[in-house]
Amino acid sequence: MRLSNYLFFTTQCEPALAFYAACGLGSVTEIMRHGESGMPLRNPAMRGKIMHAKFEGPGVCFYASDNDDAEPMRGSAHLLVMDDQKATTDLFTRLADGGTVTTPLGIQPWGDYYGKLTDRFGVQWMLNCTLTRL
Numbered sequence: 589m590r591l592s593n594y595l596f597f598t599t600q601c602e603p604a605l606a607f608y609a610a611c612g613l614g615s616v617t618e619i620m621r622h623g624e625s626g627m628p629l630r631n632p633a634m635r636g637k638i639m640h641a642k643f644e645g646p647g648v649c650f651y652a653s654d655n656d657d658a659e660p661m662r663g664s665a666h667l668l669v670m671d672d673q674k675a676t677t678d679l680f681t682r683l684a685d686g687g688t689v690t691t692p693l694g695i696q697p698w699g700d701y702y703g704k705l706t707d708r709f710g711v712q713w714m715l716n717c718t719l720t721r722l
Contacts, residue, residue, distance in 0.1 A: 592649055592650055592651060593650040593664065594650065595650060595651070595661070595711060596652070596653060596654075596655050596659070596661075597638075597652065597653070597654050598654060598655065598656060598658050599634075599637060599654050599656075600654070601637065601638040601652050601654040602637070602638055602654075603709075604652065604709040604711070605638075605641060605652060607707070607709070608643060609643075610682070611679060611682040611683055612645075612679065612682065613643070613648050613679075614644050614645020615644070615645065616641050616642070616643055617642050617643070618640070618641060618642035619638060619640070619642075620638070620641070621636050621637065621638060622634040622635055622636065622637050622638075622639045622654070623635040624636065627639050633656065634654065634656055638652065638653050638654045639654070640653050641653060647668075648668075650666070660710060661710040661711055661712065664712065665704070665711075665712035665713060665714050666711065666713050666714070667714045667715075667716065668713065668714070668715045669717075669718075670715060670716065670717040671717065672717065673717050675717075676693070676701055676703075676715050676717040677693060679715060680693050680703050680705065680713075680715050683705060683707050683713050683715075684705045684707070685708070686707070687705050687706050687707040687708045688705060688706045689703065689704075690704045690705060690706060690712075691703050691704035691705075695719070699718075699719065700716050700717060700718050700719060701717040701719055702714070702715065702716045702717070703715055
């Protein structure tokens with residue numbers, strides 16, 4: 589058994605996945621589009637939008653699609669557990685571009701380097717880097 593997130597966008601799945609690839613998280617490894625290659629088309633406005641995509645990178649795997657009846661993102665976040673403070677800062681900065689930082693990156697009471705943001709597509713991200721303790 590393996591748990592993976594599935595992100596539902598209304599019409600912004602493709603630019604969101606391109607943004608995550610540009611941030612260095614990985615790439616799209618599977619894609620199917622509404623109304624193409626035998627895929628059903630319930631709403632003609634959805635033709636060519638992403639019906640199903642798989643996104644993978646080192647330590648990252650999630651799925652995403654466009655759905656005209658999708659609810660706004662809420663109540664869930666991607667938690668990225670990292671082991672390098674500079675890489676954490678760099679990725680956080682890239683993901684935050686055009687989004688909203690809700691917890692700035694910093695050393696938290698539990699001793700880790702952590703921050704939380706909502707990206708420009710409404711997806712929440714939490715980055716946590718365990719610092720070496722002496």
